[in-house]
Amino acid sequence: MPIYEVKTSSPEETMSLAEQLGHLLKAQDVLILEGDLGAGKTTFTKGIAKGLGVKRVVNSPTFNIIKEYNGRLPLYHMDVYRLGESEEDLGFDDYFYGEGVTVVEWAHLIQSYLPSAVLKVNLFHGGNEDRKIVLEPVGERYIRLCEELLSNESISN
Numbered sequence: 001m002p003i004y005e006v007k008t009s010s011p012e013e014t015m016s017l018a019e020q021l022g023h024l025l026k027a028q029d030v031l032i033l034e035g036d037l038g039a040g041k042t043t044f045t046k047g048i049a050k051g052l053g054v055k056r057v058v059n060s061p062t063f064n065i066i067k068e069y070n071g072r073l074p075l076y077h078m079d080v081y082r083l084g085e086s087e088e089d090l091g092f093d094d095y096f097y098g099e100g101v102t103v104v105e106w107a108h109l110i111q112s113y114l115p116s117a118v119l120k121v122n123l124f125h126g127g128n129e130d131r132k133i134v135l136e137p138v139g140e141r142y143i144r145l146c147e148e149l150l151s152n153e154s155i156s157n
């Protein structure tokens with residue numbers, strides 16, 4: 001599978017990239033976000049939400065684990081950090097195969113519940129506000145999605 005790298009140098013740039021991705025998403029798309037604390041997973045999710053037309057402010061769902069927002073499509077935002085190694089099933093399939101788009105932070109903690117096709121988004125800290133964002137599509141749908149996203153000239157590499 002191909003991988004795609006994008007560099008951003010501010011939270012706004014990360015949000016704008018994610019917003020453009022949000023415009024292209026459809027029901028049952030699943031995005032898994034990986035990266036250290038503060039790498040920008042929730043910031044990226046805020047951009048996705050904007051692209052989906054969500055009006056409410058998206059915050060880290062750490063204390064709820066799953067939060068749902070209404071937009072053009074529903075957005076299911078999960079942060080499974082608190083599940084730790086317990087591998088507890090919170091009815092994930094209802095979200096993954098539901099009406100909306102799912103974004104999962106710390107997704108490797110629920111590896112066994114994830115669909116086989118997903119878009120992996122890995123965020124890495126650079127200096128200051130620099131981030132490297134590596135898109136790793138698994139499955140044809142997500143390869144096409146990345147191609148479409150990055151064919152947009154306004155995204156610099």
Ligand SMILES: Nc1ncnc2c1ncn2[C@@H]1O[C@H](COP(=O)(O)OP(=O)(O)OP(=O)(O)O)[C@@H](O)[C@H]1O
Nearest residue numbers: 008009010011014037038039040041042043129131
């Ligand atoms: N280029 C950038 N992209 C994204 N966030 C950035 C960037 N530069 C600085 N930041 C800042 O880094 C922080 C990222 O926090 P965020 O909550 O998005 O990270 P996270 O990966 O979700 O962390 P956690 O693991 O705690 O959930 C924010 O304060 C954001 O403003």
Ligand SMILES: [Mg+2]
Nearest residue numbers: 041042060105
């Ligand atoms: Mg977060």
